[in-house]
Amino acid sequence: MTLYAAPLQGFTEAVWRNAHAEAFGGIDAYYSPFVRLEKGDFRNKDRRDVAPENNRGVHLIPQLVAGEVDELCKITDFLVELGYRKVDVNMGCPFPLIANRGKGSGILPYPDRVGALLKAMERYPQVAFSVKMRLGWQEQEEWKAILPLLNDSCVHRIVLHPRIGKQQYKGEVNTKAFMEFYRECRIPLVYNGDLCGVADMYEWVDRAPDLCGLMLGRGLLANPSLADEFRTGHMPGQTELYRKVEHMHMRMVEGYRRQIEGGEAQLLGKLKTMWEYLLPQMDKKARKAILKSNRLDGYLLAVENALRG
Numbered sequence: 001m002t003l004y005a006a007p008l009q010g011f012t013e014a015v016w017r018n019a020h021a022e023a024f025g026g027i028d029a030y031y032s033p034f035v036r037l038e039k040g041d042f043r044n045k046d047r048r049d050v051a052p053e054n055n056r057g058v059h060l061i062p063q064l065v066a067g068e069v070d071e072l073c074k075i076t077d078f079l080v081e082l083g084y085r086k087v088d089v090n091m092g093c094p095f096p097l098i099a100n101r102g103k104g105s106g107i108l109p110y111p112d113r114v115g116a117l118l119k120a121m122e123r124y125p126q127v128a129f130s131v132k133m134r135l136g137w138q139e140q141e142e143w144k145a146i147l148p149l150l151n152d153s154c155v156h157r158i159v160l161h162p163r164i165g166k167q168q169y170k171g172e173v174n175t176k177a178f179m180e181f182y183r184e185c186r187i188p189l190v191y192n193g194d195l196c197g198v199a200d201m202y203e204w205v206d207r208a209p210d211l212c213g214l215m216l217g218r219g220l221l222a223n224p225s226l227a228d229e230f231r232t233g234h235m236p237g238q239t240e241l242y243r244k245v246e247h248m249h250m251r252m253v254e255g256y257r258r259q260i261e262g263g264e265a266q267l268l269g270k271l272k273t274m275w276e277y278l279l280p281q282m283d284k285k286a287r288k289a290i291l292k293s294n295r296l297d298g299y300l301l302a303v304e305n306a307l308r309g
């Protein structure tokens with residue numbers, strides 16, 4: 001069973017990926033948050049995030065989001081130029097800014113547009129494309145017009161998160177619809193959604209034994225050892241887990257120090273972000289001290305106290 005780390009814009013960028021791979025491992029490939037065009041050009045943050053020199057320690061599958069063929073080709077050309085031979089196309093993003101423009105999950109009600117993107121992928125025989133998608137944007141059934149197109153396409157792998165865009169991340173995942181999709185899908189399929197512990201992962205392996213992989217998102221941000229626990233069966237105790245988190249955190253401090261030019265406040269803001277998901281079981285007071293710190297030295301002390309205290 002292949003284990004993938006999900007892309008989460010703002011969280012799983014190169015600094016996190018490298019630090020996670022070094023301190024915890026267990027992940028076969030990391031998906032980048034989507035690369036997109038802004039006024040026809042690439043954002044500096046996307047260029048930096050997928051630059052091979054910033055991803056030396058990981059197997060990276062860069063993701064793009066596009067609604068039109070020209071857009072898909074421009075971003076794919078850029079990624080091919082960097083040396084990538086696997087590219088993921090996002091058809092799942094629920095954010096209105098993206099979806100209302102017919103991209104991400106917003107493309108799913110339009111099979112003709114999806115078909116055009118799939119056809120354009122054939123121009124790149126050297127690239128193994130995957131598609132990361134939801135069941136639909138507005139309706140649970142939209143996938144039914146899309147899957148036959150995917151089945152006949154050159155796509156190598158599908159990652160399905162069984163919610164619709166309109167739900168964002170609310171409500172239960174739709175297990176029944178996932179299983180319908182699974183039965184009709186002729187392409188290697190990966191399950192993604194709400195995998196928070198090893199038990200959830202085994203449940204999906206039992207339910208859908210022909211899955212080619214599982215993709216871990218917020219569950220991996222909360223417990224970075226999740227993939228390794230699934231692989232090895234070893235559940236680290238708190239001390240072992242916190243030591244590894246300390247190691248990962250130290251690498252992230254180093255990585256963001258090198259990357260962030262906007263001074264201490266920006267660095268602190270970026271470091272605090274990870275605590276939105278990381279170690280939810282942590283002592284509440286200790287977390288509060290981390291989140292309340294307004295200087296880097298205070299923050300580092302609060303993290304040390306939380307993980308060593």
Ligand SMILES: Cc1cc2nc3c(=O)[nH]c(=O)nc-3n(C[C@H](O)[C@H](O)[C@H](O)COP(=O)(O)O)c2cc1C
Pocket residue numbers: 006007008009010032033034063090092093132161169192193194195215216217218219
């Ligand atoms: C803050 C945030 C940012 C995300 N960014 C992306 C993204 O750039 N590309 C993408 O395909 N999915 C993105 N996702 C969706 C996740 O990859 C994943 O599909 C979703 O969180 C469900 O999996 P989980 O329950 O394991 O977290 C994002 C999700 C969140 C919460």
